[in-house]
Amino acid sequence: MMKKEHTLTVYTENQVGLLNKIAIIFSRRKINLESFNSSPSEIEKIYRFTIVVIETEEVVRNLVRQIEKIVDVFKVFNNTNDEIIWQQIALYKVPTSVIMKDVKVERLLREFGANAVVIRSDYTVFEATGQDDEINNLLKELDKYGLIEFVRSSRIAIIKSSEGVHKKVLDMQKNDPRKSPINNEYLNHKSKIFQM
Structure with a gap:
Protein backbone atom coordinates (compact mmCIF):
# COMPACT_ATOMS: atom_id res chain seq x y z
CA MET A 1 0.00 0.00 0.00
CA MET A 2 1.16 3.51 -0.81
CA LYS A 3 1.78 6.14 1.83
CA LYS A 4 -0.06 9.45 1.54
CA GLU A 5 -0.86 12.47 3.68
CA HIS A 6 -3.67 12.03 6.20
CA THR A 7 -5.15 14.64 8.51
CA LEU A 8 -6.57 13.32 11.78
CA THR A 9 -9.07 15.52 13.63
CA VAL A 10 -9.32 14.38 17.23
CA TYR A 11 -12.11 15.73 19.47
CA THR A 12 -11.24 15.42 23.16
CA GLU A 13 -11.87 16.62 26.66
CA ASN A 14 -9.10 18.94 27.88
CA GLN A 15 -7.41 16.66 30.40
CA VAL A 16 -3.87 16.79 31.82
CA GLY A 17 -1.70 14.05 30.31
CA LEU A 18 -3.89 13.48 27.23
CA LEU A 19 -1.27 14.85 24.84
CA ASN A 20 1.26 12.39 26.27
CA LYS A 21 -1.16 9.46 25.79
CA ILE A 22 -1.65 10.40 22.13
CA ALA A 23 2.09 10.95 21.58
CA ILE A 24 2.89 7.48 22.95
CA ILE A 25 0.62 5.88 20.34
CA PHE A 26 2.67 7.52 17.57
CA SER A 27 6.11 6.98 19.12
CA ARG A 28 5.49 3.24 19.78
CA ARG A 29 4.75 2.81 16.07
CA LYS A 30 7.68 5.06 15.04
CA ILE A 31 5.32 7.37 13.12
CA ASN A 32 6.56 10.89 12.52
CA LEU A 33 4.13 13.79 12.93
CA GLU A 34 4.29 16.19 9.99
CA SER A 35 2.15 18.74 11.81
CA PHE A 36 0.33 18.99 15.14
CA ASN A 37 -2.11 21.64 16.33
CA SER A 38 -4.31 21.88 19.40
CA SER A 39 -7.11 24.40 19.81
CA PRO A 40 -10.52 24.86 21.42
CA SER A 41 -13.41 23.61 19.26
CA GLU A 42 -16.77 25.26 18.67
CA ILE A 43 -18.00 23.57 21.86
CA GLU A 44 -16.96 24.84 25.27
CA LYS A 45 -14.56 22.49 27.10
CA ILE A 46 -14.02 20.30 24.03
CA TYR A 47 -10.72 20.59 22.20
CA ARG A 48 -9.58 19.42 18.81
CA PHE A 49 -6.18 18.19 17.77
CA THR A 50 -5.26 18.37 14.10
CA ILE A 51 -2.52 15.85 13.35
CA VAL A 52 -0.88 15.30 9.95
CA VAL A 53 0.92 12.05 9.13
CA ILE A 54 2.21 10.43 5.95
CA GLU A 55 1.27 6.76 6.18
CA THR A 56 -0.68 3.97 4.50
CA GLU A 57 -4.46 3.76 4.89
CA GLU A 58 -4.17 0.59 6.98
CA VAL A 59 -1.68 2.11 9.46
CA VAL A 60 -3.86 5.22 9.84
CA ARG A 61 -7.01 3.14 10.43
CA ASN A 62 -5.19 1.32 13.25
CA LEU A 63 -4.01 4.65 14.67
CA VAL A 64 -7.57 5.98 14.71
CA ARG A 65 -8.79 2.86 16.56
CA GLN A 66 -6.02 3.19 19.15
CA ILE A 67 -6.61 6.92 19.74
CA GLU A 68 -10.38 6.38 20.10
CA LYS A 69 -9.70 3.87 22.90
CA ILE A 70 -8.41 6.72 25.10
CA VAL A 71 -11.20 7.54 27.58
CA ASP A 72 -10.95 11.34 27.09
CA VAL A 73 -11.26 11.10 23.27
CA PHE A 74 -14.75 11.51 21.81
CA LYS A 75 -14.12 10.96 18.10
CA VAL A 76 -11.30 10.80 15.52
CA PHE A 77 -11.85 11.71 11.87
CA ASN A 78 -9.33 10.54 9.24
CA ASN A 79 -9.26 12.55 6.01
CA THR A 80 -7.09 12.92 2.93
CA ASN A 81 -6.27 16.40 1.58
CA ASP A 82 -9.14 16.45 -0.92
CA GLU A 83 -11.64 15.90 1.92
CA ILE A 84 -10.62 18.95 3.97
CA SER A 153 2.31 27.31 11.96
CA SER A 154 0.88 23.82 12.11
CA ARG A 155 -2.01 22.93 9.85
CA ILE A 156 -5.56 23.84 10.78
CA ALA A 157 -8.33 22.06 8.92
CA ILE A 158 -12.08 21.79 8.57
CA ILE A 159 -13.65 18.62 7.16
CA LYS A 160 -15.75 19.40 4.07
CA SER A 161 -18.50 16.80 4.61
CA SER A 162 -18.61 16.59 8.41
CA GLU A 163 -20.78 18.33 10.98
CA GLY A 164 -17.97 17.71 13.45
CA VAL A 165 -19.29 16.62 16.82
CA HIS A 166 -21.22 19.76 17.71
CA LYS A 167 -24.76 18.38 17.25
CA LYS A 168 -23.84 15.06 18.90
CA VAL A 169 -22.41 16.78 21.97
CA LEU A 170 -25.42 19.09 22.29
CA ASP A 171 -27.76 16.06 22.05
CA MET A 172 -25.69 14.24 24.66
CA GLN A 173 -25.83 17.24 27.01
CA LYS A 174 -29.57 17.53 26.54
CA ASN A 175 -30.09 13.88 27.50
CA ASP A 176 -27.31 13.90 30.10
CA PRO A 177 -27.36 10.36 31.52
CA ARG A 178 -24.98 11.35 34.32
CA LYS A 179 -28.10 12.41 36.21
CA SER A 180 -29.07 8.74 36.42
CA PRO A 181 -27.55 6.70 39.26
CA ILE A 182 -25.56 4.28 37.06
CA ASN A 183 -22.34 5.73 35.59
CA ASN A 184 -21.88 2.87 33.11
CA GLU A 185 -24.95 4.07 31.22
CA TYR A 186 -23.21 7.38 30.55
CA LEU A 187 -20.13 5.65 29.11
CA ASN A 188 -22.26 3.37 26.92
CA HIS A 189 -24.33 6.37 25.79
CA LYS A 190 -21.18 8.35 24.94
CA SER A 191 -19.76 5.38 23.02
CA LYS A 192 -22.94 4.97 20.92
CA ILE A 193 -23.25 8.66 20.16
CA PHE A 194 -19.75 8.97 18.78
CA GLN A 195 -19.85 5.89 16.58
CA MET A 196 -20.25 6.82 12.96
Missing part, protein backbone atom coordinates in the same frame (compact mmCIF):
# COMPACT_ATOMS: atom_id res chain seq x y z
CA ILE A 85 -10.17 22.70 3.73
CA TRP A 86 -6.83 23.53 5.32
CA GLN A 87 -4.43 26.40 5.81
CA GLN A 88 -1.22 27.36 7.54
CA ILE A 89 0.05 30.78 8.52
CA ALA A 90 3.63 31.92 7.96
CA LEU A 91 5.65 34.92 9.13
CA TYR A 92 8.55 36.29 7.07
CA LYS A 93 11.03 38.85 8.39
CA VAL A 94 12.83 40.85 5.68
CA PRO A 95 15.03 43.97 5.73
CA THR A 96 12.88 47.10 5.41
CA SER A 97 15.55 48.74 3.25
CA VAL A 98 15.08 46.09 0.54
CA ILE A 99 11.31 46.64 0.45
CA MET A 100 11.78 50.41 0.15
CA LYS A 101 14.28 50.07 -2.70
CA ASP A 102 12.86 47.23 -4.78
CA VAL A 103 9.38 47.53 -6.30
CA LYS A 104 9.52 43.83 -7.27
CA VAL A 105 9.32 42.81 -3.60
CA GLU A 106 6.17 44.85 -3.07
CA ARG A 107 4.57 43.28 -6.16
CA LEU A 108 5.64 39.83 -5.00
CA LEU A 109 4.06 40.31 -1.57
CA ARG A 110 0.85 41.55 -3.15
CA GLU A 111 0.80 38.54 -5.51
CA PHE A 112 1.00 36.15 -2.53
CA GLY A 113 -1.53 38.12 -0.46
CA ALA A 114 1.01 38.88 2.29
CA ASN A 115 0.22 41.58 4.87
CA ALA A 116 2.68 43.64 6.89
CA VAL A 117 2.19 43.01 10.62
CA VAL A 118 5.26 44.91 11.93
CA ILE A 119 7.20 47.66 10.19
CA ARG A 120 10.44 48.89 11.75
CA SER A 121 13.36 50.78 10.33
CA ASP A 122 15.56 47.64 10.32
CA TYR A 123 13.02 44.95 9.35
CA THR A 124 9.43 44.29 8.32
CA VAL A 125 7.42 41.19 9.23
CA PHE A 126 4.91 39.89 6.71
CA GLU A 127 2.15 37.37 7.31
CA ALA A 128 0.84 35.00 4.62
CA THR A 129 -1.79 32.29 4.79
CA GLY A 130 -1.88 29.33 2.45
CA GLN A 131 -0.90 25.76 1.76
CA ASP A 132 2.58 24.26 1.56
CA ASP A 133 3.33 25.29 -2.04
CA GLU A 134 2.22 28.90 -1.59
CA ILE A 135 4.17 29.32 1.65
CA ASN A 136 7.29 27.64 0.25
CA ASN A 137 7.19 29.61 -3.01
CA LEU A 138 7.06 32.93 -1.16
CA LEU A 139 9.88 31.71 1.09
CA LYS A 140 12.08 30.97 -1.95
CA GLU A 141 11.34 34.36 -3.48
CA LEU A 142 11.99 36.36 -0.29
CA ASP A 143 15.22 34.44 0.27
CA LYS A 144 16.59 36.28 -2.79
CA TYR A 145 16.00 39.58 -0.97
CA GLY A 146 17.86 38.84 2.26
CA LEU A 147 15.22 36.99 4.28
CA ILE A 148 16.18 37.30 7.97
CA GLU A 149 13.77 34.85 9.61
CA PHE A 150 10.87 32.54 8.76
CA VAL A 151 8.34 30.52 10.79
CA ARG A 152 5.18 28.62 9.87
Whole structure:
Protein backbone atom coordinates (compact mmCIF):
# COMPACT_ATOMS: atom_id res chain seq x y z
CA MET A 1 0.00 0.00 0.00
CA MET A 2 1.16 3.51 -0.81
CA LYS A 3 1.78 6.14 1.83
CA LYS A 4 -0.06 9.45 1.54
CA GLU A 5 -0.86 12.47 3.68
CA HIS A 6 -3.67 12.03 6.20
CA THR A 7 -5.15 14.64 8.51
CA LEU A 8 -6.57 13.32 11.78
CA THR A 9 -9.07 15.52 13.63
CA VAL A 10 -9.32 14.38 17.23
CA TYR A 11 -12.11 15.73 19.47
CA THR A 12 -11.24 15.42 23.16
CA GLU A 13 -11.87 16.62 26.66
CA ASN A 14 -9.10 18.94 27.88
CA GLN A 15 -7.41 16.66 30.40
CA VAL A 16 -3.87 16.79 31.82
CA GLY A 17 -1.70 14.05 30.31
CA LEU A 18 -3.89 13.48 27.23
CA LEU A 19 -1.27 14.85 24.84
CA ASN A 20 1.26 12.39 26.27
CA LYS A 21 -1.16 9.46 25.79
CA ILE A 22 -1.65 10.40 22.13
CA ALA A 23 2.09 10.95 21.58
CA ILE A 24 2.89 7.48 22.95
CA ILE A 25 0.62 5.88 20.34
CA PHE A 26 2.67 7.52 17.57
CA SER A 27 6.11 6.98 19.12
CA ARG A 28 5.49 3.24 19.78
CA ARG A 29 4.75 2.81 16.07
CA LYS A 30 7.68 5.06 15.04
CA ILE A 31 5.32 7.37 13.12
CA ASN A 32 6.56 10.89 12.52
CA LEU A 33 4.13 13.79 12.93
CA GLU A 34 4.29 16.19 9.99
CA SER A 35 2.15 18.74 11.81
CA PHE A 36 0.33 18.99 15.14
CA ASN A 37 -2.11 21.64 16.33
CA SER A 38 -4.31 21.88 19.40
CA SER A 39 -7.11 24.40 19.81
CA PRO A 40 -10.52 24.86 21.42
CA SER A 41 -13.41 23.61 19.26
CA GLU A 42 -16.77 25.26 18.67
CA ILE A 43 -18.00 23.57 21.86
CA GLU A 44 -16.96 24.84 25.27
CA LYS A 45 -14.56 22.49 27.10
CA ILE A 46 -14.02 20.30 24.03
CA TYR A 47 -10.72 20.59 22.20
CA ARG A 48 -9.58 19.42 18.81
CA PHE A 49 -6.18 18.19 17.77
CA THR A 50 -5.26 18.37 14.10
CA ILE A 51 -2.52 15.85 13.35
CA VAL A 52 -0.88 15.30 9.95
CA VAL A 53 0.92 12.05 9.13
CA ILE A 54 2.21 10.43 5.95
CA GLU A 55 1.27 6.76 6.18
CA THR A 56 -0.68 3.97 4.50
CA GLU A 57 -4.46 3.76 4.89
CA GLU A 58 -4.17 0.59 6.98
CA VAL A 59 -1.68 2.11 9.46
CA VAL A 60 -3.86 5.22 9.84
CA ARG A 61 -7.01 3.14 10.43
CA ASN A 62 -5.19 1.32 13.25
CA LEU A 63 -4.01 4.65 14.67
CA VAL A 64 -7.57 5.98 14.71
CA ARG A 65 -8.79 2.86 16.56
CA GLN A 66 -6.02 3.19 19.15
CA ILE A 67 -6.61 6.92 19.74
CA GLU A 68 -10.38 6.38 20.10
CA LYS A 69 -9.70 3.87 22.90
CA ILE A 70 -8.41 6.72 25.10
CA VAL A 71 -11.20 7.54 27.58
CA ASP A 72 -10.95 11.34 27.09
CA VAL A 73 -11.26 11.10 23.27
CA PHE A 74 -14.75 11.51 21.81
CA LYS A 75 -14.12 10.96 18.10
CA VAL A 76 -11.30 10.80 15.52
CA PHE A 77 -11.85 11.71 11.87
CA ASN A 78 -9.33 10.54 9.24
CA ASN A 79 -9.26 12.55 6.01
CA THR A 80 -7.09 12.92 2.93
CA ASN A 81 -6.27 16.40 1.58
CA ASP A 82 -9.14 16.45 -0.92
CA GLU A 83 -11.64 15.90 1.92
CA ILE A 84 -10.62 18.95 3.97
CA ILE A 85 -10.17 22.70 3.73
CA TRP A 86 -6.83 23.53 5.32
CA GLN A 87 -4.43 26.40 5.81
CA GLN A 88 -1.22 27.36 7.54
CA ILE A 89 0.05 30.78 8.52
CA ALA A 90 3.63 31.92 7.96
CA LEU A 91 5.65 34.92 9.13
CA TYR A 92 8.55 36.29 7.07
CA LYS A 93 11.03 38.85 8.39
CA VAL A 94 12.83 40.85 5.68
CA PRO A 95 15.03 43.97 5.73
CA THR A 96 12.88 47.10 5.41
CA SER A 97 15.55 48.74 3.25
CA VAL A 98 15.08 46.09 0.54
CA ILE A 99 11.31 46.64 0.45
CA MET A 100 11.78 50.41 0.15
CA LYS A 101 14.28 50.07 -2.70
CA ASP A 102 12.86 47.23 -4.78
CA VAL A 103 9.38 47.53 -6.30
CA LYS A 104 9.52 43.83 -7.27
CA VAL A 105 9.32 42.81 -3.60
CA GLU A 106 6.17 44.85 -3.07
CA ARG A 107 4.57 43.28 -6.16
CA LEU A 108 5.64 39.83 -5.00
CA LEU A 109 4.06 40.31 -1.57
CA ARG A 110 0.85 41.55 -3.15
CA GLU A 111 0.80 38.54 -5.51
CA PHE A 112 1.00 36.15 -2.53
CA GLY A 113 -1.53 38.12 -0.46
CA ALA A 114 1.01 38.88 2.29
CA ASN A 115 0.22 41.58 4.87
CA ALA A 116 2.68 43.64 6.89
CA VAL A 117 2.19 43.01 10.62
CA VAL A 118 5.26 44.91 11.93
CA ILE A 119 7.20 47.66 10.19
CA ARG A 120 10.44 48.89 11.75
CA SER A 121 13.36 50.78 10.33
CA ASP A 122 15.56 47.64 10.32
CA TYR A 123 13.02 44.95 9.35
CA THR A 124 9.43 44.29 8.32
CA VAL A 125 7.42 41.19 9.23
CA PHE A 126 4.91 39.89 6.71
CA GLU A 127 2.15 37.37 7.31
CA ALA A 128 0.84 35.00 4.62
CA THR A 129 -1.79 32.29 4.79
CA GLY A 130 -1.88 29.33 2.45
CA GLN A 131 -0.90 25.76 1.76
CA ASP A 132 2.58 24.26 1.56
CA ASP A 133 3.33 25.29 -2.04
CA GLU A 134 2.22 28.90 -1.59
CA ILE A 135 4.17 29.32 1.65
CA ASN A 136 7.29 27.64 0.25
CA ASN A 137 7.19 29.61 -3.01
CA LEU A 138 7.06 32.93 -1.16
CA LEU A 139 9.88 31.71 1.09
CA LYS A 140 12.08 30.97 -1.95
CA GLU A 141 11.34 34.36 -3.48
CA LEU A 142 11.99 36.36 -0.29
CA ASP A 143 15.22 34.44 0.27
CA LYS A 144 16.59 36.28 -2.79
CA TYR A 145 16.00 39.58 -0.97
CA GLY A 146 17.86 38.84 2.26
CA LEU A 147 15.22 36.99 4.28
CA ILE A 148 16.18 37.30 7.97
CA GLU A 149 13.77 34.85 9.61
CA PHE A 150 10.87 32.54 8.76
CA VAL A 151 8.34 30.52 10.79
CA ARG A 152 5.18 28.62 9.87
CA SER A 153 2.31 27.31 11.96
CA SER A 154 0.88 23.82 12.11
CA ARG A 155 -2.01 22.93 9.85
CA ILE A 156 -5.56 23.84 10.78
CA ALA A 157 -8.33 22.06 8.92
CA ILE A 158 -12.08 21.79 8.57
CA ILE A 159 -13.65 18.62 7.16
CA LYS A 160 -15.75 19.40 4.07
CA SER A 161 -18.50 16.80 4.61
CA SER A 162 -18.61 16.59 8.41
CA GLU A 163 -20.78 18.33 10.98
CA GLY A 164 -17.97 17.71 13.45
CA VAL A 165 -19.29 16.62 16.82
CA HIS A 166 -21.22 19.76 17.71
CA LYS A 167 -24.76 18.38 17.25
CA LYS A 168 -23.84 15.06 18.90
CA VAL A 169 -22.41 16.78 21.97
CA LEU A 170 -25.42 19.09 22.29
CA ASP A 171 -27.76 16.06 22.05
CA MET A 172 -25.69 14.24 24.66
CA GLN A 173 -25.83 17.24 27.01
CA LYS A 174 -29.57 17.53 26.54
CA ASN A 175 -30.09 13.88 27.50
CA ASP A 176 -27.31 13.90 30.10
CA PRO A 177 -27.36 10.36 31.52
CA ARG A 178 -24.98 11.35 34.32
CA LYS A 179 -28.10 12.41 36.21
CA SER A 180 -29.07 8.74 36.42
CA PRO A 181 -27.55 6.70 39.26
CA ILE A 182 -25.56 4.28 37.06
CA ASN A 183 -22.34 5.73 35.59
CA ASN A 184 -21.88 2.87 33.11
CA GLU A 185 -24.95 4.07 31.22
CA TYR A 186 -23.21 7.38 30.55
CA LEU A 187 -20.13 5.65 29.11
CA ASN A 188 -22.26 3.37 26.92
CA HIS A 189 -24.33 6.37 25.79
CA LYS A 190 -21.18 8.35 24.94
CA SER A 191 -19.76 5.38 23.02
CA LYS A 192 -22.94 4.97 20.92
CA ILE A 193 -23.25 8.66 20.16
CA PHE A 194 -19.75 8.97 18.78
CA GLN A 195 -19.85 5.89 16.58
CA MET A 196 -20.25 6.82 12.96
